[in-house]
Amino acid sequence: MPLQFLLKRRSVVASQLREPGPDSAQITELIRAAIRVPDHKALTPWRFLVFTKDARADFGRAIADIYEQTHGDECLPRHLENERNRFMRAPLVIAVISSPVESEKVPVSEQLLSAGASCQNILHAARALGFGGQWITEWIAYDQQVAKLLRLEKTQSVAGFPYIGTPAIVPKERPRVEPQELMSYWKN
Numbered sequence: 009m010p011l012q013f014l015l016k017r018r019s020v021v022a023s024q025l026r027e028p029g030p031d032s033a034q035i036t037e038l039i040r041a042a043i044r045v046p047d048h049k050a051l052t053p054w055r056f057l058v059f060t061k062d063a064r065a066d067f068g069r070a071i072a073d074i075y076e077q078t079h080g081d082e083c084l085p086r087h088l089e090n091e092r093n094r095f096m097r098a099p100l101v102i103a104v105i106s107s108p109v110e111s112e113k114v115p116v117s118e119q120l121l122s123a124g125a126s127c128q129n130i131l132h133a134a135r136a137l138g139f140g141g142q143w144i145t146e147w148i149a150y151d152q153q154v155a156k157l158l159r160l161e162k163t164q165s166v167a168g169f170p171y172i173g174t175p176a177i178v179p180k181e182r183p184r185v186e187p188q189e190l191m192s193y194w195k196n
């Protein structure tokens with residue numbers, strides 16, 4: 009992989025992701041890349057839930073209902089509209105589910121990090137296929153009722169929702185800290 013692929017990496021915000029999204033063969037390749045991450049003891053501590061087409065609107069209606077129940081009088085029509093459209097921002101959304109397994113050798117934190125690596129690999133693979141994407145969590149990643157809706161087990165959690173589509177913009181550079189400001193050599 010040319011180094012510039014990493015050094016020029018930028019997310020494309022979800023609101024700027026358009027059709028077409030990856031087709032089903034490409035989605036399979038994204039998941040293949042997601043699985044190809046460092047995985048201590050080969051525990052496969054991740055699952056992938058794919059949202060395309062009408063499934064995005066179905067999910068939006070369900071989270072709007074949850075939002076309405078939990079926010080009561082504070083809930084305005086525009087809030088519900090936002091929830092209904094949440095997954096409609098991109099042609100493809102993948103829920104990357106951290107699924108840690110019992111292990112004497114591998115702490116849960118390592119397994120969660122591996123799920124984070126899956127999110128990042130999905131974004132890299134999407135870009136390699138000519139798409140853009142953004143790793144988003146928002147409230148739905150941390151809500152117990154949404155976890156139920158996603159049929160997560162108690163030990164599972166959402167590591168991220170990578171949103172993928174065709175970029176409508178070329179993202180501008182974002183200032184980055186110089187490596188020297190963050191690094192040092194141990195006893196050199």
Ligand SMILES: Cc1cc2nc3c(=O)[nH]c(=O)nc-3n(C[C@H](O)[C@H](O)[C@H](O)COP(=O)(O)O)c2cc1C
Nearest residue numbers: 017018019020021142143144145146147167168182
């Ligand atoms: C775990 C994680 C969760 C994130 N959640 C959100 C989010 O909910 N909303 C958001 O706007 N950006 C979120 N981001 C940041 C974006 O993915 C992205 O990094 C940001 O838009 C900056 O763009 P860049 O990746 O090109 O630097 C999250 C990043 C990480 C690592």
